[in-house]
Amino acid sequence: MKAENTSQPVKNRIVTLDALRGFALLGIALANFPEFSLWTFLDHETQMKMQTGSLDAIVRCLQYLLVDGKFYTIFSVLFGIGFYIIISHAIQRGANGFRIFYRRMLILLIIGLAHLMLLWSGDILMLYAAIGMLLPLFRNCNPKTLLWWSGFFFLLPTAIEMWRVASGINPADMLYSAWWNTASAYGIGEENFAGWLRDAQSYKEMNAFLMQGAVERMWEFVSGQRYFKVLALFLVGFYVGKRQIFSNLEAHSELLRRVTKIGFGIGLPMSFIYAWSSMSGEPLGSILHSLIYTLSVYPMGFAYMSGFSLLYLRHRNNRVWNMLAYPGRMALTCYIMQSVAGIILFYGIGFGMGATAGLTFNEFAATAIFAAETALCALWLKHFNFGPLEWIWRMFTYGKWFKIRK
Secondary structure (H helix, E strand, C coil): CEEEHHHHHCCCCCCHHHHHHHHHHHHHHHHHHHHHHCCHCCCCCHHHHHCCCHHHHHHHHHHHHHCHHHHHHHHHHHHHHHHHHHHHHHHHCCCHHHHHHHHHHHHHHHEEEEHHHHCCCCHHHHHHHHHHHHHHCCCCCCCHHHHHHHHHHHHHHHHHHHHHHHHCCCCCCHHHHHHHHHHHHHCCCCCCCCHCCCCCCCCHHHHHHHHHHHHHHHHHHHHHHHHHHHHHHHHHHHHHCCCCCCCCCHHHHHHHHHHHHHHHHHHHHHHHHHHHHHHHCCCHHHHHHHHHHHHHHHHHHHHHHHHHHHHHHHHCCCCCHHHHHHHHHHHHHHHHHHHHHHHHHHHCCCCCCCCCHHHHHHHHHHHHHHHHHHHHHHHCCECCCHHHHHHHHHHHHHHHCEEEEC
């Protein structure tokens, strides 16, 4: 079979988007490793007794302030931009193009399910694939309409939370019961929950936790209305794609400055309130906490993106952009490899350091793992056109062999 020539598409990649994707991967590692390390499963008293307990409290506050939700916002918007590009190509190809798009989403769904069931129950790819399948419904919307739809889906979770509190009905209750029933079936309870993965001596024991964790993940999606939030962010990405903002950053520099100022102006003060509320057990109630989350996380995420882009325009010859672009070009591979690294470092089938180290150590570990990923990606991309998982995803999408070596 003749190999597909892929050198031109690789050259035409937008460096800013790849660098932003790499930046988002760092933030996602920082956001995920407190759970991967099992630190978040420990009670507050146990956390504070650790050697870095006092420092960990400061790090946790900074995480809520600067990290939590902000980088998943960037990652989701970037997925939305990517989906816009794919759908635009699908429209040009006609019906066959949309078959390719849905096949691409189906393969991502399978990868996400495998990640969820085999490696880590905090997977987001499965939800991205499922929500991504809805995006062709919005392909004919103009940019302004996309923003209106996005705003609607941003505020819908708070409206649902108001209805839930007023009615006393929680759609997630059944999933919550199913979660703990599944955990009990595997012998997992509150007394051994935090240390289960650290103490697991076989993959079978680890997988038992992942099975109940998969049900827990479904409960998290429903209880947090995560699907509406992801759809809203995808539509923002669709808007950015339709406006061709990243294709010509200079022409949109004024918009980027405005988004940066407004995003930080709203998001930073609200993030202080969000950090206080999260660390204090949501004293203002779940409705206000949901609204505070919306007004803190998303404006800050948008400000990060626009501020990052402005820095790129001012210092575009700086090597840091290319360094961040390496993992950005291999985002799927890097995302999965972060899970593999977490298993090796924290779970019993690896070094078993979970639930033993403080948050400060865990965040240093996340940063070190990202640095290692960056170096490995730079080395890999000297010799190959795609990351290994990106290559597999592409081949199954198009049903043809693509040349991976340069």
